[in-house]
Amino acid sequence: MSKSVPVITIDGPSGSGKGTIARAVARGLGFHLLDSGALYRLLALHVLQRQRAVQDYSDTELEQLAGSMPAEFRANPQGDIDILLDNQLVNDQLRSEQVGEMASQLAAMPAVRSGLLQRQRDFRQPPGLIADGRDMGTVVFPDAVLKIYLDASPEARAHRRRKQLIEKGENVSIAILLQDLRRRDQRDRDRKHAPLMPAPDAVEIDSTELDIDVVVTMVMQLARQRLPTPAR
Secondary structure: OOOOOOEEEEEOOOOOOHHHHHHHHHHHHOOEEEEHHHHHHHHHHHHHHOOOOHHHOOHHHHHHHHHHOOEEEEEOOOOOEEEEEOOEEOHHHHOOHHHHHHHHHHHOOHHHHHHHHHHHHOOOOOOOEEEEEOOHHHHHOOOOOEEEEEEOOHHHHHHHHHHHHHHOOOOOOHHHHHHHHHHHHHHHHHOOOOOOOOOOOOEEEEOOOOOHHHHHHHHHHHHHHHOOOOOO
């Protein structure tokens, strides 16, 4: 797809609120949405379902598996996105801690990132795209018209994650969630390929003490300043 199609990227660590913000901004602008984390979680679920240890895959096999997994994103009547793997709805399965941990491991593998790169870029369709992830502004869409790096303290992110899990009927301690977040943060930031970091030209926002609506308003204002033509 032509690079004339505008892209806004929202990167940041797990629990920073980037997914929620990205969905709200995409709705506000009438843009398509790429939840890149969902692609990594889909691959994680795909690997887990195959009941074969990641260590048993060659780099070539992992790259091919990432590029060819039977995944689909469909808009539903409620205005949300249904995520399918091999024609099965898997939205809830993708949010499990096991899938999240596996996704974090896979994301550190260059072969996996290479296999998913073009799939992510294929989401660039008119009238525009909001891309949410960890390397959207640094690697996948370096020419984005606006790059946001959304952060929050580990403690705030752990409390947000616990609230989500409680709403699903799961009760996990803050201590365990905080330990898990810090481990993922270190893995994401220390990996050699596409580490988690702000793009040099990113606008950095700390959402620790900010309401979602405030952050959405900030990003919408920046978007309207940067977009080449008025968004609908």
